[in-house]
Amino acid sequence: MTQAVSSAPSQNSLAMAALLIGGAAIGGSPIFVRLSEVGPMATAFWRVALALIPLVVWSQLRNGAATDKPPQRLSDYALLVLPGIFLAIDLGAWHLSLTMTSVANATLLANVAPVFVTLASWVLFRSPVSGIFVAGLATAIIGVVVLKGGPAALGGGDLAGDGIAIIAAMFYAGYILAIGRLRSRFSTNRIMLWSTASAAVCMLPLALFTEPSLLPPSAFGWAMLIGLAFVSHAGGQVAITYALAYLPPAFSSLTLLLQPVVAALLAWVLLSEPVGLMQAIGGAIVLIGILIARRG
Numbered sequence: 081m082t083q084a085v086s087s088a089p090s091q092n093s094l095a096m097a098a099l100l101i102g103g104a105a106i107g108g109s110p111i112f113v114r115l116s117e118v119g120p121m122a123t124a125f126w127r128v129a130l131a132l133i134p135l136v137v138w139s140q141l142r143n144g145a146a147t148d149k150p151p152q153r154l155s156d157y158a159l160l161v162l163p164g165i166f167l168a169i170d171l172g173a174w175h176l177s178l179t180m181t182s183v184a185n186a187t188l189l190a191n192v193a194p195v196f197v198t199l200a201s202w203v204l205f206r207s208p209v210s211g212i213f214v215a216g217l218a219t220a221i222i223g224v225v226v227l228k229g230g231p232a233a234l235g236g237g238d239l240a241g242d243g244i245a246i247i248a249a250m251f252y253a254g255y256i257l258a259i260g261r262l263r264s265r266f267s268t269n270r271i272m273l274w275s276t277a278s279a280a281v282c283m284l285p286l287a288l289f290t291e292p293s294l295l296p297p298s299a300f301g302w303a304m305l306i307g308l309a310f311v312s313h314a315g316g317q318v319a320i321t322y323a324l325a326y327l328p329p330a331f332s333s334l335t336l337l338l339q340p341v342v343a344a345l346l347a348w349v350l351l352s353e354p355v356g357l358m359q360a361i362g363g364a365i366v367l368i369g370i371l372i373a374r375r376g
Contacts, residue, residue, distance in 0.1 A: 095326035100338065102319030105311050107342025110187075111350060112308035113175075117301030119291040120175035123308070125283040126294075127171065128164075128276050130309035135273050135318075142269060149265075159262060160271065164278025166255040171279070172286055173248035181241025187340060189245035191224055196253035197333040204257075207330065216373025220337045220366050227340055227362025253333065259321050260329035268321045276313070334373050337366050 109127075116123040151157050177186040194217055201207035255275075262271050287294060296302050324332055341363040348354065 091326050095323040098319040099323035099327060099332055102316045102323065103338040104342045105316030105319065107339040108346055109308055109312040109316075109339075110343045111346050112304050112312060115300075115304045116308070117296040117298060117304070118293060119287075120178060121172060121283070121287040122291040122294045123305065124168075124171040124175050125280065125287040126305040127308045127313050128167070128283060129280040130306055131276050131313040131317075132273070132280065134310055134314040135269070135276060139269050139273060150270075151266075157274075159258070160266065160274035161278040162275075163255050163258040163262070163271070164275035164280075165282055166251045166258060167275060168279040168282035168286075170248050170251040170255060172283065173244050173251065177241045177245035177248060179241075180244060186241065186245045187343075188224055189242055190248045190252070191337055191340060192221065192246070193249040193252040193256065194330065194333040194337065195221070196250050197256050198330045200253060200257055201328070201330050207328065209330065212375055213330070213334075213373045216369045216371070216375070217334055218369070219372055220334060220369025223362050223365030223367075223369055224337055224340055225362070226365055227344060227359050229358060256320075256324070256329050256333045260324045260332070263321065263325040268318060268325070271321055272314075272318055276317075331373060334370060337370065341366055 113120070113123055118126070151160060174186065174190045177190070198209055198214075198217060202209050259271060259275070296305060320332065344359050344363065
């Protein structure tokens with residue numbers, strides 16, 4: 081009995097570490113997208129298609145070690161495919177918004193997904209939401225606004241592009257909620273394989289119809305796509321999917337607001353984009369908001 085009780089905090093600590101690592105890994109995705117040599121939709125397709133390589137290898141190495149039951153009914157398969165559909169719409173909408181509105185607007189509005197996760201968890205699943213958590217959520221979002229240059233930076237966008245970025249946030253919230261529900265029934269490995277494959281199937285026709293070419297012209301271009309697929313998707317999403325078995329989706333989505341902070345730091349180190357005082361303050365506010373929400 082004592083051993084079972086003591087294992088819960090350790091599992092939560094491991095899940096929290098996985099969530100932070102996953103958020104950091106996904107935070108590097110804007111750098112890979114920025115350096116990609118193909119268009120935004122083609123980049124989104126390769127992000128999920130190439131990620132299947134390490135996921136399949138991992139599955140083979142496990143050799144059926146998953147403890148979950150395989151899908152048995154048509155509804156089981158539909159539920160496993162659903163997160164990938166949500167993810168494909170999220171990626172397509174976000175990449176499209178980047179071409180229609182300012183980068184600041186697209187990034188900020190796409191990162192309001194925790195608001196939709198919190199609202200949907202409360203409305204659909206009656207999940208309790210404490211005042212402390214809401215305060216932490218509000219603080220973290222304020223931090224993202226400051227990180228992106230403050231309210232003044234949001235004035236130069238296109239209204240349609242802003243709306244599409246919000247749609248991206250809604251579907252990413254759906255992705256997080258769907259993964260969270262599936263983790264009570266299926267393993268991380270099974271969920272990631274099905275959701276990633278279905279996202280790739282959804283993104284392929286979109287990329288074929290909207291991009292002049294799917295193939296990068298150089299080895300560097302392939303390296304950026306492989307990094308995006310292996311690090312940001314296969315690495316980051318696997319870590320987040322694992323964490324969702326032990327942490328509430330609302331808090332998990334809030335912690336992912338670390339992504340713009342990580343992106344700013346990587347842009348500073350790798351692309352020599354300066355980190356000003358406002359960005360540093362914004363990053364600190366995001367971290368404070370997450371710590372406040374953690375207490376709630």
